[in-house]
Amino acid sequence: MTQDLDAFxxxxxxxxxxxxxxxxxxxxxxxxxxxxxxxVAMGPAFRAACARFALPMAAAAALGLVVGTYVAPNPPAEQVGLLALSSSTAMTGF
Amino acid sequence: MSQGGVTDAADGDIGDDDLLRGIAGGDRRAFQRLMARHGKAMMVLAERTTGSADDADELVQEAFLKVWTMAPRWTPDGAAQFSTWLYRVVLNASLDRRRRRPVLPLEAAGDPADGRPGGLDLAMAGQRHRVVVAAMAELSARQREALSLHYFAELSAPEAARVLDLSLSATEALLFRAKRALKAALVRRGVTGLGDVT
Known part of the structure; x- marks a missing residue:
């Protein structure tokens, strides 16, 4: 009997x-x-959040570094010696 | 239709690309809907290719886990359909699984179970399936892919062409050569009376 290959x-x-x-x-x-x-569970959502926020956060950090270093550097902190502290305490009576 | 199962979700008109965007944002509901939409076809392809329901379930599960992880990188540019990509993933995984498992001789299948309605038919179908798979193992990888899409996934020639990334004419020619080679392999295994390949 002959049959079709597809049928077989x-x-x-x-x-x-x-x-x-x-x-x-x-x-x-x-x-x-x-x-x-x-x-996997944190995969897509986590990566999507990273992709969305990583660049702005990195840019903000770099901007803060530049501003803090070159634009508005803080003056050196005033050194408060122990003697000055004790004398001012003595003057105010505390 | 199942009662209260996840496949009851209304499929609506939401496209695969929209669902993938949802999945990229961690939307499990979108993932469920995509799996409900394509899962059955993938299970049929995998089960027929591997000859095992358990293997099929495992492979389809792995494929959809891959969907979850690749969703953020999916770019719907119109050139590649999601279903085409998914067929490719499941087909390759199924053929790979099939390759790793040795083809058992027919005697290893044992006698058909008695007393079950349709048991003999099932056993005969199973035996034929083993013969077909063993014969397909003799073909080239490309011919195996084409025949699997044609017979196991029941894809049309244009659909198979997209999965194989070939032109329609090249796919039809590949299918013709594959069927001819399959017939020759079946004849070598003692199957007679097969008509001309068309």
């Missing part, structure tokens, strides 16, 4: 239907694995 192969295949319950179970299991995998 198709007769060998499992049905092309998947029970909805099996798909539901697979989706549930996949979500559970997402929860377990810490790197």
């Amino acid at each position: 192969v198709h007769a060998a295949l499992t049905p092309g239907k998947i029970a909805p319950r099996r798909l539901d179970a697979l989706i549930g299991a996949t979500l559970a694995r997402l929860d377990r995998r810490q790197e």
Whole structure:
């Protein structure tokens, strides 16, 4: 008997239907694995947040460094000696 | 339709690219919807390619975990459809899994179980499946991919062409050569009476 190659192969295949319950179970299991995998769980949201905020934060930090160094440097902090402190305390009576 | 399962979610008109944008932002609901939309087709492809429901579930799960991690990098430029990419991932993983497992001789399948309705038909289908997979193992990788998409995923030639990244004419020619080679491999395994490949 002659039969078509396609017919022969198709007769060998499992049905092309998947029970909805099996798909539901697979989706549930996949979500559970997402929860377990810490790197994956925080992956997209974390990376998206990094991509969104990392550049502005780095730019702000660099700007602060430039301003702090060259534009508005703080005067050297006044050295308060122990003697001056004790004498001022004596003068005010405390 | 399942009762209260995640696949009950209304699919709506939201495109894959929109769902992927949601997934990139950590939206689990979007992930569920994408999986509900494409999961069944991927499970069928993987199960038919590997011959194992357990392997299929594992491979599809891995593929969707990959979707979760690659979603932030997905660029919907119209040139690549998500489903095309997903078919490629699942097909390659399934063929790879199949390659690693030795093809068992037919005798290893044992006798069909008695007393079950349709048990003999199932056993015969299983035996045929093993013969087909063993014959496909003799073909080139490209021919195996084309036949898997054609027979196992039941994709049309234009759809298979997109997954294989070939022109339609090249895909049709590849399929023709693959079917001819498959027939020859089946004949070598004792399958007779197969008509001409069209």
